[in-house]
Amino acid sequence: MGKTLMIVGAIILVIGLIWEVAGRFIPLGRLPGxxxxxxxxxxxxxxxxxxxxISIVLSLILSLIRR
Structure with a gap:
């Protein structure tokens, strides 16, 4: 269980870093709609x-990982 929590935490950290960097180029949270x-x-x-x-991107990534 501890190993799984560390992996999930690392994934969340990486997503947060990507969100910060990509937020400068892609205005997530400020899109039309x-x-x-x-x-x-x-x-x-x-x-x-x-x-x-975000749902579409995560679905595509998870479907690629499953294959």
Whole structure:
């Protein structure tokens, strides 16, 4: 179990680093279709398109790993 947690943690770390570097070139979280509602001091954010893109990319990567 400990080995699995370390591997998952390393994967999350790598994804976070890629997200930081790629965020300068690809505006994830600020794509058209991501909804931002501001009302006074309340802000609600729905990154729908960003979630769809991340889901597609992860699905492709996992399908390649399985083969």
């Amino acid at each position: 991501d909804f931002l509602f501001k009302n006074g001091n309340m802000t609600i954010y729905f990154p729908i398109v960003t979630c769809i893109i």
